[in-house]
Amino acid sequence: MNEKTAKKIARIFLGSSLIYAGISHLTFARKEFQAQVPDWVPLPKDDTVVYSGIAEVALGSSLVLTDREHQQTVGKIAAAFFTAVFPGNVSQYVNKRDAFGLDTDRKRFIRLFFQPVLVYWALKSTDNL
Template identity: 70%
Template sequence: MKEENIKTAARILLGAGLIAAGIGHLTFARKAFQAQVPNWVPLKKDDTVVYSGLVEIALGAALIITPKKHEALVGKIAAGLFVSVFPGNVAQFTHKRSAFGLDTDGKRFLRLFFQPVLVYWALKSTEKSKINH
């Protein structure tokens, strides 16, 4: 039961983080998120930030309220989102774009290693318990 409580807390925290990031996309951090949009994305940078913010809010809410039987699927979708936005982190690093306090090559480079942590977090916090299944 303790493992299940930790997973639930981790899933809810991740969902809340996605909601907060999504709100940031739409409001106070909108300009900063534009620094992460690769030049090859065929949409305007602001449109990309707005659409991805809406997706993050929806996915964050889904992580929090989805019934247990669908949690693993939502976790895989969240992991897919984290993989799909990774090119933005690479673009921020390669184009030396400062945002979110990432104002040196070293900081931008270290940020690249956080994305796999988010993927793992999404998958681990939503996987079916080995005890009950």
């Protein structure tokens, strides 16, 4: 498999994962996602979850459907989104909130290291790196 094909597969998989996560924000995992919303966010937790779910569906769809001309822009926006939601992961760890099977400090701490991977993935699969 050549690099171009690998990047396309990675981009489509990331986009599909974002679509799934966004749908889960809006439906069956809504309550669990509220555990990740930091207390300092000025919106109600459920509103924050709904808005981030809509953003994830839009970003995921853009990653899957974007043409070559706009891939880098969409990748940068996705990377910025992953960076923007990172405080939610930190909040879940600091406040010891269980969700998504992250029911120990160790699991919540390890989860923190996956966010930079998502940022890298968004950038690399869209030819930003």
